[in-house]
Amino acid sequence: MTHMLIILQNMKMVPVPEKAYGTFFEGDCYIILHSKRTSRGTAVDLHYWIGKDSTQDEQGAAAMYVTQLDTALRGNPVQHREVQGHESETFQSYFRNGIIYKKGGVASGFKHVETNMYNIKRLLHVKGKKHVTATEVALSWDSFNKGDVFLLDLGKVLIQWNGPNCNIAEKSRGLALARSIRDSERGGRAQIGIIDNEKDSPDLLKIMKMVLGERRGELRDAIPDTKADELQKANVRLYHVYEKDNDLVVQEIATRPLTQDLLQHEDCYILDQGGYKIYVWRGKASNQEEKKAAFTRAVVSSANNVTCGICCFKKWVMHRVCMLLCIHWVLAFILLVHAAKVEQVKFDTTQLHARPELAAEQRMVDDASGDIEVWRIEDLQMQPVNPKTYGQFYGGDCYLVLYTYLRSGRPHYVLYMWQGRHASVDEITACALNAIELDKKYGDEAVQVRVTMGKEPAHFLAIFKGKLIIYEGGTSRAQKSTLEPAIRLFQVRGTSEMNTKATEVPARASSLNSNDVFLLATNQVCYLWCGKGCSGDEREMAKMVADIVSRRDKHTILEGQEPAEFWEALGGKAPYASEKRFQEQITHYQPRLFECSNQTGRFIMTEVVGFCQEDLDEDDVMLLDTWEEIFLWIGKASNTYERNEAIASAKEYLKTHPAGRDLATPIILVKQGCEPLNFTGWFNAWDPYKWSVSSQNLLGIKGNPGGASVVNGPGIAHEEASLPGCTQIPATRWHLSPRWCSPGPFCSGLPLIVPSLSCIFYKHHCSTYSQAVSSSGE
Helix, strand or coil: CEEEEEEEECCEEEECCHHHCCEEECCCEEEEEEEEEECCEEEEEEEEEECCCCCHHHHHHHHHHHHHHHHHCCCCCEEEEEECCCCCHHHHHCCCCCEEEECCCCCCCCCCCCCCCCCCCEEEEEECCCCCEEEEECCCHHHCECCCEEEEECCCEEEEEECCCCCHHHHHHHHHHHHHHHHHHCCCCCEEEEECCHHHCHHHHHHHHHHHCCCCCCCECCCCCCCCCHHHHHCEEEEEEEEECCEEEEEEEECCCEEHHHCCCCCEEEEEECCCEEEEEECCCCCHHHHHHHHHHHHHHHHCCCCCEEEEECCHHHCCHHHHCCEECEEEECCCCCCCCCCCCCCCHHHCCCCHHHHHHHCCCCCCCCEEEEEEEECCEEEECCHHHCCEEECCCEEEEEEEEEECCEEEEEEEEEECCCCCHHHHHHHHHHHHHHHHHCCCCCEEEEEECCCCCHHHHHHCCCCEEEECCCCCCCCCCCCCCCCEEEEEECCCCCCCEEEEECCCHHHCECCCEEEEECCCEEEEEECCCCCHHHHHHHHHHHHHHCCCEEEEEECCCCCHHHHHHCCCCCCCECCCCCEEEECCCCCEEEEEECCCCCCEEEEECCCCHHHCCCCCEEEEECCCCEEEEECCCCCHHHHHCHHHHHHHHHHHCCCCCCCCCCEEEEECCCCCHHHHCCCCCCCCCCCCCCHHHHHCCCCCCCCCCEECCCCCCCCCCCCCCCCCCCEEEEECCCCECCCECCECCCECCCCCCEEEEECCCCCCCCCCCCCCCC
């Protein structure tokens, strides 16, 4: 993955030094060329960034150069128009340490501020938790507020002032930005001081007062971040741009859900995402006038909303928008030799732990060899189910299934909440409440999975070893209110114990399908009807299921050789599905991670593009959308409202998704520190020990009795460090030995299980650590 940053100076493109990446002057325009290798080739994104003080001439020149670059690259790049302060998530993801806005610019008549000198004096206002921006503001206490982080940059010294209402994530991102400035602009020669509590940091506060003067009056309240919520993003409209009788026409053709067949390669289309963002799709056979008109219309539409971004591309099927935003982009593949089957791909379950990405791809927690317990909700309480009937679920009931497995010698739990299609609202509610109580019994460590009847995930099928049977209605209770039907028909799909499920369907001929095996259970006999497209493995699995659903004699019959009694039991012959089955799938769907928030009183999500484990903050509820499943990751420090509303938020996300998502998509609740493999596999280089030692304490942000900390430059192994005019705080590098320590500011009596971790600690903070500075510099 590479990107190039170009600034426009005197209407010419000038490369920006790599060490200055992430710094933007408000009076300039920039072009960013980003390329990334994927499984389908190289994906190229072309952004042009408009500073708030840039001139119209510069903005026009930027657009012209982007067009020229796009032509040189044969139209393959996706073009993005970015506006200062309202950059897209994709743009912000390129600058992990944050974006800095600086005053000045060539066209505005100002000179760029030199940042490689030590006689600097500036104040940066830092905002954001996931995507950080730092804006240069006036050197005055009037610029401060209670809810944000501010960096006072004095050249050789950087002082990070944390507002009293800041959370851990904001403080951590602020420190990352301060370190980035130190390393990239000062060559690692500056020192960083942190004020987390003014009363405990008199020396650092004294320096700030020398620069800013005495503070008068109270600090302003926090300024809330402005974000577009998911309801706004769901309001999509599609416009068709085409030529008719030598005139260009722009016509609205659809809202949502949108489908692939609405698009024609001869024309252009504009997709307006509720004023949040505008997408322009240029058909490969469209003419230049149509392309120009489409982009012009997009620019005019965005003029009414300065926060609106524009994205322009031509290869829709290759772009993430077709899967991530709103399009049902379904490709049909017809197998020409036999009746088409969705191939059941066999995989080695022993590889799940070694390759977590395989666990994520296959939606498998483990190899399904753990233990299970099943309860049925009866009279709003949990009633144990007879183990002999494990795997049999009735549509009139709700069930709790607890799966226990070992990982690294420690038990882990998955709690499935199966909801029957005909269960009452009270039973569904009771199922959720009982799941909470059962989770508490196991230390709040269970991964909770909501399963809607007919939408059972792969791991749920696997734990019942090929004996999962779904009855359409009725109940498994001893006191049944209705009689079981004399004739039942089951559709059996699966090739092994890991993926087989039998589902009851209406007992009539029209329910049959030539691609599958069906079981017809009557009072006299049980027929195994084998469609022409079924495989030998499917027939063998159907025989195992037949022994469960019926004790009658089993008769195997092939499609086209049915006896008269078979059709009579189904009420007579009727047409049924005999065509080749189409394989429908979302092509190369990229998972999406969102930060969930209720700070404005409504459900709001902020997408994290190019996410990694570092983006999972303890005070957040995060939503991971893998299309077939929705994961809700619950941070330990997330607020009560967000935790309680997590499931409702996920349902709201599915409901308002522009693609018209299936509301029965499984929702999986994951607790911080208890992540299963099918979750961690979506993250590159997952660290299972990340939360074993408090990252906040390691940063010196939380639990620091002195309220201030000093972070030295890179490569310092063992030396004293101090701020000018401050009491010296000697720092040394320590090696954490894997033993128990006594409770203290950095240790709460827990075992230190990361033996190779090297960090900077402070001698006076925790004397129980053993110093072990090796000759190699650790």
